[in-house]
Amino acid sequence: MTLAGTENAGGSLAPLLPTQNQSAPEKRASVAGAVFNVSTSIIGAGIMSIPATLKVLGVIPAFLAIATVAVLTDVSVEFLMRFTHSGESTTYAELMYESFGRLGSVAVQICVMMTNLGCLIVYLIIIGDVLCGNHLEGSVQLGVLQEWFGFQWWNTRAFALLLVVVLVMLPLGLYRRFESLSLSSAVGVLLAVVFVGICFVMAISALLEGKTKSPRLLPKLDNQASFLNLFTAVPVIVTAFTFHFNVHPIGMELSKPADMAAAVRISLILCATIYFAVGVFGYLLFGDSIMADLLVNFNHNSDASIGSLLNDTVRLSYALHLMLVFPLLNFSLRANLDEFLFPKKPALATDNTRFVALTLVLLVLSYAFAIAIPNIWSFFQFVGSTSAVCLAFIFPAAIALRDVHGISTPKDRIMAGTMAVLAVITSAIAISTNIYNFIGKDP
Numbered sequence: 178m179t180l181a182g183t184e185n186a187g188g189s190l191a192p193l194l195p196t197q198n199q200s201a202p203e204k205r206a207s208v209a210g211a212v213f214n215v216s217t218s219i220i221g222a223g224i225m226s227i228p229a230t231l232k233v234l235g236v237i238p239a240f241l242a243i244a245t246v247a248v249l250t251d252v253s254v255e256f257l258m259r260f261t262h263s264g265e266s267t268t269y270a271e272l273m274y275e276s277f278g279r280l281g282s283v284a285v286q287i288c289v290m291m292t293n294l295g296c297l298i299v300y301l302i303i304i305g306d307v308l309c310g311n312h313l314e315g316s317v318q319l320g321v322l323q324e325w326f327g328f329q330w331w332n333t334r335a336f337a338l339l340l341v342v343v344l345v346m347l348p349l350g351l352y353r354r355f356e357s358l359s360l361s362s363a364v365g366v367l368l369a370v371v372f373v374g375i376c377f378v379m380a381i382s383a384l385l386e387g388k389t390k391s392p393r394l395l396p397k398l399d400n401q402a403s404f405l406n407l408f409t410a411v412p413v414i415v416t417a418f419t420f421h422f423n424v425h426p427i428g429m430e431l432s433k434p435a436d437m438a439a440a441v442r443i444s445l446i447l448c449a450t451i452y453f454a455v456g457v458f459g460y461l462l463f464g465d466s467i468m469a470d471l472l473v474n475f476n477h478n479s480d481a482s483i484g485s486l487l488n489d490t491v492r493l494s495y496a497l498h499l500m501l502v503f504p505l506l507n508f509s510l511r512a513n514l515d516e517f518l519f520p521k522k523p524a525l526a527t528d529n530t531r532f533v534a535l536t537l538v539l540l541v542l543s544y545a546f547a548i549a550i551p552n553i554w555s556f557f558q559f560v561g562s563t564s565a566v567c568l569a570f571i572f573p574a575a576i577a578l579r580d581v582h583g584i585s586t587p588k589d590r591i592m593a594g595t596m597a598v599l600a601v602i603t604s605a606i607a608i609s610t611n612i613y614n615f616i617g618k619d620p
Contacts, residue, residue, distance in 0.1 A: 206430035210359030211440035212447075214427050214505060215420060217362035219448045220369045221296060221502045223417025225471040225495070227452045228459030230410040232467050235395040236460070238407075240453055242414050247449040249596055250418045253573035254441050256593065257424050258434050263582040268425050270516055273572060276579040285572060286517040288564040289422045293510035294543070295561040300499040300506075301338055301547035303472070307496040308341075309334040321489050335548050341500060342544050349504035350511075350536050353526045355426050358504055365501035366447075368494045373451055375491050376458035383462055392460045408606040412562045415600075417452060418445070419565040421573070422509040511535050563604060570600040 231239045257272065266272040269289070273281035305311075309332055310320035322332035330336065352358055383389045396407055428437040459467060463474045472495060475488050515525045515535055525532055577585050577593035585593070 205432040206354075206356035206427070207359070208431070208436050208440050210356050210362075211427050211431055211437065212443050213359050213362035213366055214355050214423070215440055215444035216369075216447055217365040217502055218420035218423045218427075218505045219418055219444060220366070220451060221300070221417075221499065221506070223413070224369060224372070224452065224455055226413050226469060227417060227456045228463075228467045228471045229469050230413055231392065231456040231460045232465055233396065233410045234407060235393045235397075236457065237394050238396060239410070239456060242411060243449050243453055243456075246411075246414045246418050247445045250569060251442060251445055252592055253570055253596065254421065254424055255438065256573040256577045256589070257421065258428055258437055259584065260576050260582060261425065261428075262434050263584050267429055268512070268516065269422065269568075269572075270513065272425075272576060276576050276581050281572075283517070285568070286513045288567050288572075289509060289513040290517070292419070292561045292564040292568065293422060293506045293513075294539070296506050297503060297510070297539070297543040298546045300503055301342075301543055304341060304496045304499055305334045305338050305547060307472070307492045308332065308337050321492055324485075324489070338544060338547060342540055345500050346503050346507070347536070347540060349501075350507050350540065351533070352504070352508075353532070354430065355423070355505075355508065356430055358508070361501045362505065365498050368498040368501070369451055371494055372491060372498070373454050373458070375487055375494075376455055376462070379487060380458040380461040389461045391464070392457065393465075408603055411603045412566055414452075415569055416562045416565040418448070419569045421568045422513070423505060426509060426512065507536070507539060511539060514539070566600050566604045570596050574600070 227239075227243075230242070234242060257269065260275075261267070261272050264272070264275050266275055270282040270285045273285045277284075306318070306320065308320045308322050310318050310323055320332070322329075322337065326332060349358065349361060380389065424437075424441075427440070428434070431437050431440070455471070459471050459474070463471075466474070468474055472492065475491050511532075512525060515522070515531065519531070522528065522531065525535070574593040574597035577589050578597070580590075
């Protein structure tokens with residue numbers, strides 16, 4: 178028996194936006210809107226971490242890793258949508274319930290909540306750093322607002338972030354359809370392209386002045402530690418391509434599964450191109466001095482040939498991009514939290530009180546953590562990457578291998594098994610290496 182047979186008809190299994198009038202045709206989302214929403218869901222904070230993976234892997238292995246993860250992501254999304262349309266599920270959690278029961282659905286919900294809540298907090302922290310500065314290792318890094326206007330009461334972190342949450346994230350967070358966010362997502366994609374363009378201009382300028390750094394084509398393996406560090410780059414790339422928590426909300430608004438498949442492939446090609454371009458241009462600019470977060474390099478860069486205007490443009494465009502990614506992640510976080518807490522309640526979109534309350538609670542919680550515990554980002558970065566690997570590869574592979582609908586082909590099972598094994602091995606080594614590095618020991 179499926180979960181649909183065990184729950185109230187108006188419970189967690191009802192689509193987030195059920196048809197109110199069965200006689201009226203439901204308005205379907207466009208493929209273009211889905212492309213923008215998928216692309217913006219993918220390009221979050223991960224774009225700033227990609228250049229550091231080139232430093233670890235080298236240009237050629239990094240290109241191969243980005244291409245491989247993009248292909249595997251396409252396969253995993255195809256698994257999710259094919260098995261969804263073969264059964265009665267409408268959400269990721271329901272799909273896992275069909276294969277593994279209540280434990281499977283809870284596992285997905287917890288991973289989505291851990292990953293997305295962590296991202297929302299980290300996004301607010303980064304936005305606060307860009308606008309209002311921070312204190313790192315005893316040094317003060319000024320934010321853009323402080324550089325322009327000096328220290329004022331209205332550009333303190335707490336007040337500036339409050340304005341961002343109330344004026345930008347709350348209005349966007351109150352939309353009940355993903356299609357309604359397609360315009361803001363289009364702006365988010367445009368900002369990512371602008372960021373690539375600025376990096377390109379800066380790299381060409383540095384090249385003409387003879388100041389570019391020579392990128393390493395292959396990894397530098399001095400010892401066992403440097404070899405194991407290669408595995409820490411793979412979860413970063415996987416996390417940068419993880420949008421699986423938004424597959425069902427976006428896909429269910431389209432008229433047919435083929436539309437979602439096309440939107441995903443277009444988005445993956447676009448995002449892989451953006452990632453690799455940013456990685457190469459970032460490496461040309463900063464070489465082995467690239468930080469884990471490329472934004473830090475722009476914060477510290479004082480080269481007069483580049484100019485403070487370009488640096489500020491990069492930082493502000495990135496902060497605005499994160500503001501537009503925020504509602505996309507909040508959308509799935511809110512839906513999964515509601516499904517977890519209120520499995521037998523009516524559909525979330527039909528209950529204004531519950532919908533608005535959950536939206537406000539998540540915004541307040543994200544804001545409170547970002548202000549009170551700004552260093553919590555390291556915890557969510559570690560836990561979130563592990564959850565992202567589960568959502569992106571391990572759970573879809575498990576669904577295909579379980580094959581409760583009997584639709585997996587031998588090729589599907591081989592691909593799913595390979596995907597699961599690689600994900601588990603890579604994650605285990607990466608987690609172990611990160612733990613050793615964190616406590617200051619050689620692995």
